[in-house]
Amino acid sequence: MSDDHTHVQEFFTARAADWDSRFPDDGPAYAAAVAELGLRAGDRVLDAGCGTGRALPPLRAAVGPSGVVLGADLTPAMLEAAVRAGRDGDGQLLLADVAALPLRSESLDAVFAAGLVAHLPHPAENLRELARVVRPGGMLALFHPIGRAALAARQGRQITPADLRAEPNLRPLLAGSGWRMTSYVDEDDRFLALAVRES
Numbered sequence: 001m002s003d004d005h006t007h008v009q010e011f012f013t014a015r016a017a018d019w020d021s022r023f024p025d026d027g028p029a030y031a032a033a034v035a036e037l038g039l040r041a042g043d044r045v046l047d048a049g050c051g052t053g054r055a056l057p058p059l060r061a062a063v064g065p066s067g068v069v070l071g072a073d074l075t076p077a078m079l080e081a082a083v084r085a086g087r088d089g090d091g092q093l094l095l096a097d098v099a100a101l102p103l104r105s106e107s108l109d110a111v112f113a114a115g116l117v118a119h120l121p122h123p124a125e126n127l128r129e130l131a132r133v134v135r136p137g138g139m140l141a142l143f144h145p146i147g148r149a150a151l152a153a154r155q156g157r158q159i160t161p162a163d164l165r166a167e168p169n170l171r172p173l174l175a176g177s178g179w180r181m182t183s184y185v186d187e188d189d190r191f192l193a194l195a196v197r198e199s
Contacts, residue, residue: 026054029145033192034058034112036183037139043109044068048098048130049116051078053087059112060090070103072096099126103133110139117142117164124177131178136199140179142170144191151191165191 034055039045039062047055050071059069069091073079079093096102098113099122111130120126130140144151148166152159164170170193171181179195 026145029190030055030114030143031058031061033114033141033143033190034062036192036194037062037110037112037141039063039067039110042066044107045070045110045112046101046103046108046130046133047071047091048101048111048113049073049119050082050091050093051075051114052085053079053082053091053093055112055114056082056087056090068092070094070108072098072101074098099129101129101133105132106135108134108138110134110141112141112143114143114145117170123164123173127174127177127179131197134197136197138197140174140195140197142191142193142195145189147186147188147191149186150188165193167193 039059041064043063044067045059045063047053047059047070050056050073053071056069056071060067063069071082071091072094074095074097076095079095082088082093094102098116098120111134113130117123134140146154148159148163162169164173165186167184167186170184174181174195178198180198181193181195183192183194185192
């Protein structure tokens, strides 16, 4: 396992047990972001870097009982927290690295990714892997329940021009990884970039 993976696992393992209690009011923001994906009954969707699975209930509601909901995360402790919260009933949990997903090419209709981009060791390659598993015309949502400025303030840091999530950086990154950005919102109470899988 690479040092990048070890660092991510250590970071989230230490926080898994109380993750949901630290951010108890994020549910409506997750539901609103999922709604923007435009999922339909029967769709197949992945929550990439699902953590404790907070997106799984709204994803399941969107695709219905005939749809497929997968949640993939690199950190066993986060998946265990998802199970304790009962969210494994809304989707199948996979211990998996988004850099090498155990999924067939073009097998999904959409990917939802909350807070993932900042933790990708190789963003272009990793976003290409997400594109690989989504059909042409499928959707990607890069989400965070608070915007970049609010998150930086929470973490006691400044936003820099090099921030991967800044629109001038994210748009070409997505374009070079098989995605075309269709909308970008960065407000105090949410960050949401939507992209469509190019053919």
